[in-house]
Amino acid sequence: MDMGSAILIIGFAALVAAFLLLVIGLVYSELMNSDVPRGVANSWKLHMVHGLFVGIAVAGRILERLGICHQVTVTRWLTACLLTHSSPDSTGLRVNNRKFSEVPVRIYEPFTACDNLRRGLVYFHGGGWVLGCIDTADEVCRHIARKTETTVVSVGYRLAPEHRYPAQLDDCETATCHFLSVAEAEFRVDSSRVAVGGDSVGANLAAALCQRLARREDGHLPSPCAQVLIYPPLQMADFNLPSYQQNHAVPILFRGRMAFYFLQYLNGDMSVCQDVLEGNHVPSELRPRFQEWLSPSNLPPECLAGGYSEQPTPEYDGEVYHAIKSGLEPEVSPLLADDAIIQKTPPTFILTCEHDVLRDDGILYRKRLLDLGKDVTWQHVMDGFHGVLSFFDQGWLTFSSAGRVMDSVVDYIRTL
Incomplete structure (x- = not known):
């Protein structure tokens, strides 16, 4: 040399x-x-x-x-x-990749004999609208399909920053409506027993989709029979709720990172991130209405036991509001929808984790649904953290709480 x-x-x-x-x-x-x-x-x-x-x-x-x-x-x-598993277990399932009106999907169909039409679940993966894909949700969807004998459709919606809101929600709507239209003829699925659901931002998309379909209500297709919301982000009006304060630095979702993901979903303008975290983007005329729904007094007392400091009234900045105003609309923040729309949404399963900045979003949405007389099933995982379901059956990365989250989801889907 x-x-x-x-x-x-x-x-x-x-x-x-x-x-x-x-x-x-x-x-x-x-x-x-x-x-x-x-x-x-x-x-x-x-x-x-x-x-x-x-x-x-x-x-x-x-x-x-x-x-x-x-x-x-x-x-x-x-x-x-x-x-992602290199060799996923397909025992008892027929797994196919397809496109529903140009949207990629992966379909999990149980092999077991069934005299009647099956139930269905359209599943949207998490990842902050930026990360995640059909592959990262594969183990979760396989397990749900196998254990509940449900035909599961996992949707590969477009991601930010290449695609911004409402591309992700549009893809979820397109795939769901396509499946509802062919469920019986192609998959022997009862279209009146098709739920939608997801984890993290996938749950946001499921909730937003149910509200979008409720607004249209054209009657051509049945509505989802339920929404399955696993630790959902449901509003970007208040990043100082007790769970945001108590869990601001708990992995794998920090408080500031949630604001980052919302902004990536909307337009990618990170210059307003700190203003959004402080609440400077909410107009004074909207605050009383939002406060009615987001007040910490609406939470169970145990949610405040970990500590909560009421923040001073933010200083409204009109430029920040105009940069992100679509984020305060129900299609991005379903928790901020009017009563009339939430009233039309289907029965709901909500799962929250104690050590998650998004804990209070799910609990506050549950209260709104209950106040309107809606059917809600709530599961709370005391030792859970945001994203724990992604570590279900992941070998040495598996968390015990992930199994309890999965069991709760499976038990609910079996009731549909």
Whole structure:
């Protein structure tokens, strides 16, 4: 080996070492800012998972700065690798990839004999409208289909930042309506027993879709028979609810990150993120109505036991409002819909986790539904955290609370 080659090898090794040290340093710094509560089961594992996700994000950011590839591309690919089984178990299922009116879907049909038409579930994955795909929801959908003998349709809706609101909701509507129109003829599914649901932003899309369909009510297709909402984000009017304060630094969803995802969904304008977190985007004339629905007094007393500090009235900024005003509309914030629309929505299953910034969104939506006489089933996982369902049956990444979340979902779907 000549001197020039040796210098190149040494230089490359030094560059790799510097890259790794930078990633490790940034990950360590991020971990020091996180807070894993004692009440979380397998807390050491959550620390590890958080470190993996931070490492993926940091590596993507560095590669983007170097002009090698886009951060979102790296994050999506590595996250999918982490949460996707290389050899999924298809026992008892027929699994097919198709397109419903150009929207990619994966259909899980049980093999078991059934004299009557089956029930159906249209499922929307989570991931902040930016991450996630049919593959990352694969294990969840397989398990639901197998254990409940339900035909499950998983929807691969378009993602931000390439596509903004309402593209994601439009795709979910398109796929759902297509399935409802062919359910009996093609899949032996009773179209009057088709529910919609999802986890995290997938639950947001399910709730928003039920309200959109309730507004139209054209009568050509049956409405969803239920909505299955697993730790849903349901409003972007108040990021200072007790659960946002108590769990602001609990992995894997920090308070600031939820505002980031909402903004990515809407338009990608991150310059207003801090204003949104402080509430400067809500017009004074809307605050009394929103306060009626979002007041911490509407929460069970135990939700306040972890601490809550009432914030001073935010200073309204009209420019910020106009930048994100669609985020206060019900199709982005279903919790802020009028009574008349919520009254038309189907029976609801809501699952919340104690250590989740979105805990109170689900609980407050439950109260609105109950106040209107709607049928609501609520499950609360005391040792759960946001995104825990993604770690169901994931080998060494599996969390015990993920199994309880899944059991609750399965038990509810069996009742439909």
